[in-house]
Structures are given as structure tokens and as C-alpha cells.
Amino acid sequence: MMENSSTNDLAKIVKISLMNKSGEIFDEFNIRSGSNLWVFLRKRGVPIGAACSGVGVCGACNVKIIQMKSESLSIQNNFEKETLQKNNKAQNERLACLTRVFQDITLQAEYW
Ligand code: FES
Structure with missing residues (x-):
């Protein structure tokens, strides 16, 4: 029996690696792809910013993606870009609350 690709994607586990300011990985954990x-x-x-409770308006949950593959993350939409801009965050950062992860990534936040 063939499974469709979205079923496969949802069953996949991806690894999240967290890097501190010194460039060391201080934690790693697995989540289901698409989470x-x-x-x-x-x-x-x-610790992760949460001033707007994860609705994408405060910009406090910004993270820098250190390592990823081309399709590791959900596409950054205009709303996320605007929030980053309004809150003076770098455009190449991501708002964790608006980001879904599909493949292994390494990330850093300014306060880790
Ligand atoms: S928690 Fe506010 S933008 Fe993500």
C-alpha cells in the first residue's frame, strides 16, 4: 500500500538544536515534522519571547536560524516580515510562533 507524502511528512521526526552565544549546542530535542x-x-x-502569546505581533520570539536545509521551515509570509520590520528585527530571522519546522534545524536566540 502506498502512503501519500503528507502522511509521511507528518510521521517524520525532526531534530531541533539550540545554540548559545558561544556557538555551543546546549540542547537538542525532537519534534514531529510540521510542528x-x-x-x-x-x-x-x-526561554522564548511571548509578549503577544504567540499571535505574531510583538516580535519578541525572533530566532536566528544557524543551519537548515532549503525546505526546513514554513515560508515566511508578509505578516511575519512586517512584524520583524516593525520591531526592528533582522529580516533573515524568524518568528518562532509563526514558523513550522519540516527538517532538522539549528537556531539561536539573543538571550541564550
Ligand atoms: S510571541 Fe509575539 S511575535 Fe511571536
Whole structure:
């Protein structure tokens, strides 16, 4: 029996690696492919900005992606770009609350 690709994607597990300011990996954990990054950083107990409770308007949950493959993350939409811009965040950063992860990534936040 053939499974469709979306079923396969949902069953896939991806690894999240967290890097501190010194460039060392200080934590790694697995989540299901397609999961919301912010939700699982919070579940893991990692400090992550949350001023707007994850609705994408405060810009506090910005993270820098250190390593990823081309299709590791959900596409950055205009709303996310605007929030980053309004909150003076770099355009190449991502808002964890608006980002879904599909492949292994390494990321850093300014306060880790
Ligand atoms: S928690 Fe506010 S933008 Fe992500």
C-alpha cells in the first residue's frame, strides 16, 4: 500500500538544536515534522519571547536560524516580515510562533 507524502511528512521526526552565544549546542530535542517551533520551545522550557502569546505581533520570539536545509521551515509570509520590520528585527530571522519546522534545524536566540 502506498502512503501519500503528507502522511509521511507528518510521521517524520525532526531534530531541533539550540545554540548559545558561544556557538555551543546546549540542547537538542525532537519534534514531529510540521510542528510549530514556538509551542515546542515553550514545552521544552526554553526561554522564548511571548509578549503577544504567540499571535505574531510583538516580535519578541525572533530566532536566528544557524543551519537548515532549503525546505526546513514554513515560508515566511508578509505578516511575519512586517512584524520583524516593525520591531526592528533582522529580516533573515524568524518568528518562532509563526514558523513550522519540516527538517532538522539549528537556531539561536539573543538571550541564550
Ligand atoms: S510571541 Fe509575539 S511575535 Fe511571536
